[in-house]
Amino acid sequence: MADEMVRLAQRFVNTTYNNGATLGISKLDEDGRTGWTVMYALTRALQYEMGITSLSNSFGPTTLSTLQAKYPKLDETTVPSANFCRILQAALYCKGYDGGEIDGTYNGRVRAAVAKLKLHMGLDGVFPGSSLEPKVVKGLLTMDAYVTVGDGTDGIRAIQRWLNGRYVNRRDFFVIPCDGHHSRDVAKSMLFAIQYEIGMADGTANGAFGPGTQAGLKSHTVSAGATGTWPMLFTAAMVLNRRDVAFGDFTAAVKSGVEAFQSFVKLPVTGVGDFQTWASLLVSYGDQSRRGSACDGVTKITPARAQALKDAGYQYVGRYLSNPSTTSLPEKQIQPGELDTIRQYGLRCFPIYQTWSRSADYFSYNQGTSDAFRAIEWARFHGFKAGTTIYFAVDYDAMDGEVSSYVIPHFRGVHHTVSENSSYQVGVYGPRNVCQRVADAGFARTSFVSDMSSGFSGNLGYPMPSNWAFDQIATVTVGSGASAIEIDTDIASGRDTGQGDFDPGAGTVAGLDTDLDKTAYRDAMLRDVQGYLTSIGVPETGGDGWTDKDWATLGGVSTTKAFDLVLSADWLFTALAREFKLRKALIQAPVLWELRKLNALDVAADAAVRNGLKDDCSTGWGQIFARIAIEARNHCLSEGLINGTKLTEANLREVWDNLQDPAYNIRSVTYLTIYNSRQLGIARPGLTTGQADTQALLARYNGLGDAAQQYGRELIGLYNVLENCNLLSRSK
DSSP states (O other), rough: OHHHHHHHHHHHHHHHHHHHHHHHHOOOOOSOOOOOHHHHHHHHHHHHHHHOOOOOOSSSSHHHHHHHHHHHSTTTTTOHHHHHHHHHHHHHHHHHHHGGSSSSSSOHHHHHHHHHHHHHHTTTTOOOOBBOOOHHHHHSSSSSSSSTTOOOOHHHHHHHHHHHHHHHTTTTTTOOSSSOOHHHHHHHHHHHHHHHHHHHOOTTTTSSHHHHHHHHHHTTTTTTTOOHHHHHHHHHHHHTTTOOOOOSSSSHHHHHHHHHHHHHOOOOOOBBBOOHHHHHHHHHHTTTTTSSSSOOSOOOHHHHHHHHHHTOOOOOEEESSSOOOOOSTTTTTTOTTTHHHHHHHEEEEEEEEEESSOGGGOOOOOHHHHHHHHHHHHHHHOOOTTEEEEEEEESSOOOHIIIIIIIIIHHHHHEEEHHOOOOOEEEEEEHHHHHHHHHHTTSOEEEOTTTTOTTOOOTTOOOOOOTEEEEEEEEEEOOOOOGOOOHHHEOOOOOOOOOOOOOOOOOOOOOOOOOOOHHHHHHHHHHHHHHHHHHTTSSSSSSSSSSHHHHTTOOOOOHHHHHHHHHHTHHHHHHHHHHHHHHHHHHHHHHHHHTTOHHHHHHHHHHHHHHSSSSSSBBBTTOOOOHHHHHHHHHHHHHSSSSSSSGGGGGEEEEHHHHHHHHHHHHHHHHHHHHHHHHTTTOOOOOOOOHHHHHHHHHHHSSHHHOOOOOOOOHHHHHHHHHHHHHHHHTO
């Protein structure tokens, strides 16, 4: 929401520092909205007023030390200039405090606002009064909030204020947010606080969970009845991990809360704040010397290695279903005979699926759908039984916004496909926040947590996911000589015990379609499609009684555009063809045809349904009626080809709306093709279906009667063009 005083603050920067480009102070949009851009400009302006020549967005060591040396306490008697004061007033307005009109005067309103700010920061005791100390100024020029925000809690805010008030005078401790939310900064401030209480000097304390910190914690066990700073730090760590205890003394209620936490993270249940409990509260990986009963790795489990793992107490082994690289980590994928070795030695295996999942732009609904189909195929290939949970990887530090925009849609695709097209379960591998959010969305049964990556923002400040199955904590080597194997040690919760027995592998089915090599075949394939369609009276554009103007106005689809749309979904056509063991061209042909033949009546029919004038019409890429899609889906359900709940007339509009989604529509084309074989009384389409049955299936897609027979005659030629190119691709 725009604020007039923030707008005036932006105008102050623009008018006062109108040579800002030279100074490196960007001209601000005068929109009344605060943000980092405004704070950066104010920071640079402050640096300029203090005589710093190399300006920076960062309120770093140079800015802080200069401010400390020149103005250790800013107030009405020490503020050096009107513009210096205006910078402070503008910052107050941008933080939501009354800055006193930005008039260059450290007036009574400014003093009241500063006193209020320091109260909110928890600094009213250590920095009493209405002066601005350098670290307070540093906090002022951030976007950190010092009041509870959103679903933040007063309990966490009390901890944040206490930490600020107790430690702000230490050299490397800076004011942290007091917004009621755990975060990276809060997690690091807790480690600083513990290091200070251990007795580390400034310059030694660094906010890291290193050997000195660990040694100090081992001599500071806290238990029921303890009072003072150490139980306050311990209960703070409990609250920050969303445990329902009070911040303060170590009471009987805290002891019960500790026991519940220890049980949850699989520590010995003692009710005491010992080193292992401290470690699990403070860093994602906890005590890395813990003995885990699970592991994962990229090395083949040979008989010797299996024995070494068993001797070391491991029961569960995570192994990868596939390996997208043919050159690196040659044993990353489950190797022939490996699962039999795992079974013979009494171990159990949980499968992991990962390709190139290391940046946000990899993740999408379509990619999740594709990954799921491939994971299903590989799981069957290796012989994993029904009910197995497959862990789909998010192997990077996904920011929370990226989780919302990329990862959640990705797992919606994964979950939809695994649930509908297999008897497997979905798990997620990734940082804590990723795992919890995917679980909360209903898209993962259990989580495999990448807690070794303690610096990930998705681990710092987030508690252990509620559905965690495996917790990855350390890389170790087990065994020696031929039995030596490097693994990641995982703590097992018992929510997933993997598989200890396996079906015979499905093996490789010969002749399945593959993804089209678009670089090699796209242009030649398009020419063949255009040539065939032109030969039967379908030009590149127009046709079917459209005027050129109407065709363009109503969104007519050219042959090239229809072809490219089909090619853009080649991954899905391929996945469905492989899943149902039929020819990809049998699904592609009607979709390409219906896209190209879109006409004014189709557009009008869609509008009629949207406006409530009709309840159904053929729609989407494949021009399918919702009623027909329901019949086809229910048939496939009854045949055990897919999973789900049968649909009824009550689902008509829901299905019609879903058919606007190309992925849903293409799935429905596949299910309808299978259903049509039942209606025709012929065998289900397969890899060797002959021309006569293929033409009959294509005709039935259009219905019954002479028009449908003509449809079949036209589409069999298109099918053959597409199949010829698919054949070349799968023969490479």
